[in-house]
Amino acid sequence: DTGVSQNPRHKITKRGQNVTFRCDPISEHNRLYWYRQTLGQGPEFLTYFQNEAQLEKSRLLSDRFSAERPKGSFSTLEIQRTEQGDSAMYLCASSLSGSYNEQFFGPGTRLTVL
Amino acid sequence: GQQVMQIPQYQHVQEGEDFTTYCNSSTTLSNIQWYKQRPGGHPVFLIQLVKSGEVKKQKRLTFQFGEAKKNSSLHITATQTTDVGTYFCAGPANSGYSTLTFGKGTMLLVSP
Numbered sequence: 001d002t003g004v005s006q007n008p009r010h011k012i013t014k015r016g017q018n019v020t021f022r023c024d025p026i027s028e029h030n031r032l033y034w035y036r037q038t039l040g041q042g043p044e045f046l047t048y049f050q051n052e053a054q055l056e057k058s059r060l061l062s063d064r065f066s067a068e069r070p071k072g073s074f075s076t077l078e079i080q081r082t083e084q085g086d087s088a089m090y091l092c093a094s095s096l097s098g099s100y101n102e103q104f105f106g107p108g109t110r111l112t113v114l
Numbered sequence: 115g116q117q118v119m120q121i122p123q124y125q126h127v128q129e130g131e132d133f134t135t136y137c138n139s140s141t142t143l144s145n146i147q148w149y150k151q152r153p154g155g156h157p158v159f160l161i162q163l164v165k166s167g168e169v170k171k172q173k174r175l176t177f178q179f180g181e182a183k184k185n186s187s188l189h190i191t192a193t194q195t196t197d198v199g200t201y202f203c204a205g206p207a208n209s210g211y212s213t214l215t216f217g218k219g220t221m222l223l224v225s226p
């Protein structure tokens with residue numbers, strides 16, 4: 001399967017715990033995006049990488065959130081000191097570089113904070 | 115900041131009826147993309163429109179980009195149960211062409 005993969009698919013954690021999610025993009029895609037989606041809403045942009053460089057972060061992104069893409073391939077998203085409001089689906093997408101390129105989404109990681 | 119609004123939020127049709135969803139941006143868009151998300155699934159790219167007044171067709175789906183490049187529509191002719199899902203439009207965020215601002219989507223339910 002050459003699509004975008006995400007692990008884990010589901011994560012249940014207690015408030016205050018740290019969680020980390022992984023995304024493996026399509027191999028030839030050098031752009032990688034993280035989104036958050038809650039029920040009834042569209043994906044909300046969190047951050048974006050071109051190769052290993054994090055080029056943009058949403059102003060809505062709390063400092064409890066951090067993302068890395070150390071070798072320009074897979075990426076991790078960490079949430080520290082989780083809060084109930086962090087419960088959501090976390091989607092990863094990848095694309096080729098250049099303007100107007102379609103984004104390919106992974107299946108997402110559903111986070112539930114108790 | 116830029117806002118992308120979609121109407122309606124929800125539509126329930128009988129199989130065979132037509133369906134249209136509308137997307138409006140607060141700013142002029144360089145391009146607009148449409149995605150479909152099936153229940154329990156992830157967004158899947160459908161199409162991208164770039165030119166003012168552009169119309170593109172994919173079988174029963176017709177996509178249109180407004181002349182002012184601030185609005186777009188998706189029309190489905192003779193809906194089928196396989197069309198069920200949420201349809202999102204997305205435009206480049208103000209910050210750059212690489213990131214997208216998604217609308218809230220229109221959820222389509224098709225009854226057989």
